[in-house]
Amino acid sequence: MKEFRHTVIYHTDCALPLYDEVDVLVCGGGPAGIAAASMAARQGRSVLLVERLGFLGGAAVAGGSGTVCGTFLCSDTPEADGPRQTVFGFTEEFLQAMRARGGVTPPQLYGKTYLITHDPQVYKEVAEELVLGAGAGILYHTNIFGVIKEGDFFYGVVIDTKSGLAQIRAKVLIDATGDADLIYRAGGGYTMGDNGTIQNPTAMFRLGGVDTARFSDYWGPDTISPDCVTDLLHEANRQGWHLPRVKVWVFPTPRPGELLMNTTLLTGRDGRALNVCNPEDHTEAEIVGRRQVQEYARFFREHIPGCEHSFISDCSPEVGVRQTRSIRGIARLTNDDVAHARKRSDGICRCPWPIELHAGETPYLFWLINDYYEVPYGSLVPETGEHLLVAGRNLCAEHQALASCRVTAQCFEYGHAAALAADLSIRRDLPLRELSGAEIRARMNENGALSGAFSHARIPNQLCFLPSYGTIKGKKGGAAHDQPGLC
Numbered sequence: 001m002k003e004f005r006h007t008v009i010y011h012t013d014c015a016l017p018l019y020d021e022v023d024v025l026v027c028g029g030g031p032a033g034i035a036a037a038s039m040a041a042r043q044g045r046s047v048l049l050v051e052r053l054g055f056l057g058g059a060a061v062a063g064g065s066g067t068v069c070g071t072f073l074c075s076d077t078p079e080a081d082g083p084r085q086t087v088f089g090f091t092e093e094f095l096q097a098m099r100a101r102g103g104v105t106p107p108q109l110y111g112k113t114y115l116i117t118h119d120p121q122v123y124k125e126v127a128e129e130l131v132l133g134a135g136a137g138i139l140y141h142t143n144i145f146g147v148i149k150e151g152d153f154f155y156g157v158v159i160d161t162k163s164g165l166a167q168i169r170a171k172v173l174i175d176a177t178g179d180a181d182l183i184y185r186a187g188g189g190y191t192m193g194d195n196g197t198i199q200n201p202t203a204m205f206r207l208g209g210v211d212t213a214r215f216s217d218y219w220g221p222d223t224i225s226p227d228c229v230t231d232l233l234h235e236a237n238r239q240g241w242h243l244p245r246v247k248v249w250v251f252p253t254p255r256p257g258e259l260l261m262n263t264t265l266l267t268g269r270d271g272r273a274l275n276v277c278n279p280e281d282h283t284e285a286e287i288v289g290r291r292q293v294q295e296y297a298r299f300f301r302e303h304i305p306g307c308e309h310s311f312i313s314d315c316s317p318e319v320g321v322r323q324t325r326s327i328r329g330i331a332r333l334t335n336d337d338v339a340h341a342r343k344r345s346d347g348i349c350r351c352p353w354p355i356e357l358h359a360g361e362t363p364y365l366f367w368l369i370n371d372y373y374e375v376p377y378g379s380l381v382p383e384t385g386e387h388l389l390v391a392g393r394n395l396c397a398e399h400q401a402l403a404s405c406r407v408t409a410q411c412f413e414y415g416h417a418a419a420l421a422a423d424l425s426i427r428r429d430l431p432l433r434e435l436s437g438a439e440i441r442a443r444m445n446e447n448g449a450l451s452g453a454f455s456h457a458r459i460p461n462q463l464c465f466l467p468s469y470g471t472i473k474g475k476k477g478g479a480a481h482d483q484p485g486l487c
Contacts (some may be wrong), residue, residue, distance in 0.1 A: 002280070003325050007187040008146030010158055016167045019159065024422045025170035027144055027157065030058020032392035034127045035090040035415030036422075037136040039447075040174075043423035047136035048168065050159060053317075054140045056127035058178060058392075060408055061120045064204030064316025066260045067251065068095065070353040070409035072107065072114040074367045083107035083114040086372055087350050089449030090413040092230055097126045110223050111366045113352065117251045117260055120314075135277040144177070147186045154387045157182065172390045172432070176415060179277060180325040180394040188385055189328035194399040197273050198358065199322040199386055203264045203289025207300060208313030209388035210257050215306030223251050232303050242295055256474040258313060261300075264292040266319060277324050285319045305473075322393075322406065329396030330433055331378025338373050338401045339366070345436025347374025348417035348444060355404045366400075375405055377437030385429055391418040408426075416444060 024032045029051035037049040049056075057208070059065050071091060075081040085092075095116065103122025107114035131138060133300045145160040148167060155233040156169040175182040180190050192198060220226045225233075225248045233246040245265035252262050266285045268274055274281040293315055300307040336342070339357060351373055355366035379396040380389050391414040393406040420443045425432050441449075 002144070005032070007050075008148055008158070008182055008185050009187070010148045010167070012148065012150045012155055014148055014156060014158070014167050016165050019168050020048055021169040022048045022137075023170065023277070023426055024048075024172050024174065024419070025050065025157065025168055026136075026174045026176055028058065028176035028178060028264040028392065029053070029056040029138070030176060030178060031060055032178075032393060032418070033058070034094075034131060035412045036174045036176055036391050036419045037131045037138075037415075038134040039090060039416050040422055041131075041134035041136040043419065045423055045426065048139060048170075049131060049136055050142045050144065050157075050168070052143050054139070054292060055124045056131065056138075057120065057123050059121050059311035059320050060118075062294060062317045063410070064120070064206075064314075065320050066117055066120065066204060066206075066253070067120060068104070068116040068409060069110075069407035070351060071095075071116070073352045073372065074111075074113040074354060074369055075150075076112065076369055078109055078112055078114070086352055087409045087413065089413050089444060089447055090416045091409045092448065094126065094130070094133045097130065098122055099139050101126065102254055105252060108251060109221070110249075111354070111365065112369070113354070115247030115251075117253050119254045121447070122254075138215040144181050144185065144423075147182055149375050149385075150188055152384060152386050154182070154186070154385055170293060170469075171387065171426050174415075174418045174422060175388065175390045175394065176392045176418075178321065178324065178394055179390050179469075180327050180390060182388060183327050183382055183390070183394075184325060184384070186385065188382060191328065192277075192325055193323055196275075198275060198324060199403065201266045201274060201276050201285045201289070201319040202262065203266060203285075203293050203319050204316045205261050205293045205297065205312055206253065206256060206314040207261055207297065207307065207310045208255075209310045210259050211306040212252060212257060212259070215259070215304065218305040219250065223249055225250070229304070236299060236303070239381045241299065242292070243299060244292070245478035248296075249418055251362075259307075259310075261296065263296045264289055266292070271294070276319070276321050276322075282319070289319050325394055326402060327394055327396050328383045329379045329390075330381045330383055331376040331396065333375055333379050333395070333397040333401045333405060335398045336401040338368070338404050341368055341371040341373045344374050344376055346377045346441065348377045348437060348441050349375045349405075349410050349413040349449075351405050351407075351408070351410050353404050353407050355400050357361040357400065357403045366404075375410065375414070377417060377435070378423070378433075380414060380421070381433050386433075387425075389418045389421060389432055391415045396470055404432060413444070413449065416447070416449065420444060
């Protein structure tokens, strides 16, 4: 890997033009950034959200993930239990706004839990309206070049635009970049996956022109491919196709005649794991991803009933990134916290989503059954550095734990929590690390997050795909079940 200078620090006497000065600066416009900017503005704070693209949504839109995961409990009997929602707050507000525009499907069964598929255009519109409607500003097509920092204190960022460099000052900075860019630019501590190996990125795409009735009759009730499709993929590979993933996920979307395709497995052309923080690896992922998209689309046209006249109706603008840098925080979400469904007084977010590790032909899932764990407030607070919080997949978590807590619903709530913490810190002139996670939790509950006593709502489901798995052997009497190689 070629060398780069990653530490870019300006001091408080920075002479660059001042673009803006606000109470709260949110860097990154994915789910966490959307929630953080909206909720901070609702507290009466002046807020600016800086985003490198020309729309909001992050990996949920630009990366084409296309689903809202992490909202519903897992179950050994999902058909009988139905979708049971246990994450609310800003997540539910966003979903309601999407439902009002026909932008989401009803809950769809995914293994032992449920998820929702969304329309990316509606997602963009709803996100932008919520942020602007709350009174926050948005600055698109803007990159974070460096940080303004003196000692342990962050005071702002230096932005890079087509017009040149400028500075933005803020009382609190929220790093919702997904990649811990502010910590990285400041030379702060972070970890990277499992000893440097991160989860594979993916190239998502959508198939249009599908006879969805015929497709469903053949595919069966589960969104995860049936054995007959896996057999076809193996046979195609023996005949010279390049289809590295043989358990694939396919979801109906809110649009008629369309399927959302999670099929690709992106590694280097030499088989190595790709680190998308390295621009060379990121470039290779994009190139390899587009080739795999074409190959999988052709496979579906030639082999899967209902897809004979299908075409690629949309391909994500960039590869979907599951994992990069995780900060070193004052608290850490551990693998054991997830496996044993740990509850905590400073928990600012529930998570019922399984550990979902993407590598090899058949990714690995570790299910939480009828339970959830809670993410500590301290996982959003860097171990060094004042006036800075993170929100999103760059929180402090072990590798396997992050494979569970990185999904959309939880990222919404991390942004929700970060916004309330920023407001409290400014109001009381207290360091972010001295705030009480329990108090932030209580304030989130006032906003309908229901992160306190366990309660769940049953959501009516249509378009539910039902699994046909065999008996799962897991921990007797435990909350988590181990099911390697499910999809």
